[in-house]
Amino acid sequence: MPIATVNPVNGETLRTYEAMGEEETERRLQLAEATFRTYRTTTFEERARLLHRAADLLDEDRRSIAEVMTTEMGKPVGQARAEAAKCAKAMRWYADHAADLLADEEPDPSDVKDSGASRVLVRYRPLGPVLAVMPWNFPLWQVVRFAAPALMAGNVGLLKHASNVPQTALYLEDLFHRAGFPEGCFQTLLIGSAAVDDILRDERVKAATLTGSEPAGRAVAATAGEMVKKTVLELGGSDPFVVMPSADLDRATAVAVTARVQNTGQSCIAAKRFIVHTDVHDAFAERFTRGMQALTTGDPMDEDTDVGPLASEQGRKDLAELVDDAVRSGARVLCGGELPDGPGWYYPPTVLAGITRDMRIHREEAFGPVATLYRAADLDEAVLIANDSPFGLSSNVWTRDEAEVDRFVRDLEAGGVFVNGMTASHPALPFGGVKRSGYGRELSGHGIREFCNITTVWHGA
Template identity: 45%
Template sequence: MIQSINPATGEEIARFDLHSPQDVDAALTKAVAAQAVWREVPIAERVELLRRMAKVLRANAERYALMITREMGKPLPESAGEIEKCAWNCDFYAEQAPKFLADEVVASTAHESLIAYDPLGVVLAIMPWNYPFWQFFRFVAPALAAGNGAILKHANNVPECALACEEVMREAGAPEGLMRTILIEAKDVAAIIADDRIAAVTLTGSTEVGAIVASQAGKALKKQVLELGGSDPFIVLADADIEEAARVAVKARFVNVGQSCVNAKRFIVEESIADRFVAAYIKGVGELKVGDPMESDTNIGPMARANLRDTLHDQVKRSVASGATLAVGGEFVNRPGFYYAPTVLDHVTPEAAAFTEETFGPVAAIIRVKDADEAIRLANQTEFGLGAALWTKDVANARKLARKIEAGAVFINGMVASDPRLPFGGIKRSGYGRELGYHGIREFTNIKTIWIGPVRSVAAK
């Protein structure tokens, strides 16, 4: 049995029965059969499904946004934005997939050679709760365009959203069985990964879970794409536009109630302008409204689960104990649900929990440094390597510094965000592989070399 809990109230929304082993077996069998037919459908026809998916998402945007906010607690306007981003992703790949997957002729070889992109088969998608629609649709749109099928194992605190993802596919007219949602416990995932009917695995989740899934998929010799944790640095150099950097920094940390792998988490600021930045930052944080996520002017809703809030509070307490200054927040909000006050920790050192660990919630860590060299060194002093932001008016120098930052993406004078047009993913313990862009659509393809030798004529007898 799976419970759906409203994090704004702590009350149960609904209960769902788990799928039985027989249900899962039937889903896998149908997916394999459907994908065998789907891979032969011309790509020009496959992408029409993506266009219909976008239409279904937009037609039901209000209902789906309410569902997201009800199940995981993000403010309703952000949920609405998530649905529109899913639709945009579908439209993007509907337009670009034929070009991204077209055969490539290799002209430099002596004989005709080409590179083809064939589908792998049925991909198991293990998805998180923090962007319950976006995380799935950013995977499934390119995967389907490439000719694959999909099985979704979603986080068990968003079962309504998980089933709604399948509903979108069904309403869009996807072939029966090509995509299915399975409601199972985490302990049952290993058997699905090992099943010969699964060709590959994609996971967005914590680094700890990623290591488990990687070992399971590796044992079965199956392709994986892993998008895992992050402790993204937000570097502010002395010549930056301080007011603008602080304004963007507030959103970069507190969007989605701070529950995103690419939220900025460590704000590394040159000492000479640190007081100005911190003052502007705290002012912006103070203007955030904590409240009912269903209200349009709420900026900070509840955290998704009580245990996540407890973990975050422990990290704050340990950081303060190690010498950090609690500038604002650092406490539960006195109301029903799983709320945590927007929090700023100043004078954080590399020994603090807020520096060494991923803080998945509304807590910002300010680290003061003497110069750009120290900023880059501390930015890289982490096991993670997902995204990074760098603020300076010297863009030419920023281009050079960006090459020194160990991350899958560096945004100069902007906030890190995923974009269908750009590859997305990390290095180090933030995972491997890429989603989005043309790199993402090719992850779940067999990049096949086809070499064609000369045809010799046969003399007539």
């Protein structure tokens, strides 16, 4: 795949970049290793000062970088500005909290009195250069939620971004440089996917994080396992959105539309499978379909656009194939479901009902504005349908019955359970999944400690 900006509105290639060769990649690896030796000794106060400066610069650049993101991957421009603002917020959160999150810990003396030590403490130390393999769908946020904690912990970052967002990738390197971080603290590698394996095998790279597809995650995990290197993986998701009879149906329906089409439906944590109790199924289906039909699809630079184009021609083809397979197998199209005429990689907001287990869309992630609707006879069946997926990133449940809430929290196989609201990431909350959605956690204290050497320090009597 070429490293290029291709406008998904019309398929026009706007800018193409040459991939870095072995010599430039080697120079950057050497620089990362050398920079880490000194950067690791900086204080939390100094790192926080630099990260606050990066946040301030990002706020100043919010409109311009939002337009770059929209041009590169089609995100509605208002959502792109919100993404930039969220990144600045996360930077400030880690700048303000990292010192406490990574402070030395001393066990209660009574717990270690038989260890022979006069004093024991646990210290969090940085690992070194960390390789980040990142996707295009949230081209700033996916990177910042790794970079902010990694840099505050004293690590340095090497970014291999998706090949269709090179301008965003280069902007991120420039942002941290302008903020005053030492050269080599955060570098963008303009390389193809085939070059990732060799970089991950390099002894100077100490760990890796990947957000992306299941095949990409498997490849990185396999190499990292062979090299015995720490990884964090955030892969696909097919999140359930469960609606029970006691739910506020008007609010649940309105949020359901937003939860499905955020980022034109190209989000791992977007609700995709809508599992509705039979008592309220028909009412929900009617309102939800009406809400999806009312969305404005069009130019993502237009402030009134709700749904832009998909990021790539292949992505639209994959989505259409899932829908067509479901329809051939008996699914009912309540709205959408047909490729539109005209330029660009658009796909209409779509609702499918009558989903069965033999349809591909039941097992595979629909990465676009396509919702699948299920009818559940009771709570037990709702849980069974929700868990009948290879993925387990997050989940949404709508009920005002506390006993039902307890049951969902206990039994849903997911990294998050959002009650009466849609899944969202926040710097203070751990984020990640189970099953084929990956392992490890980003954000919060859990995220910053993922790439730390958790060191036991024992002092003799």
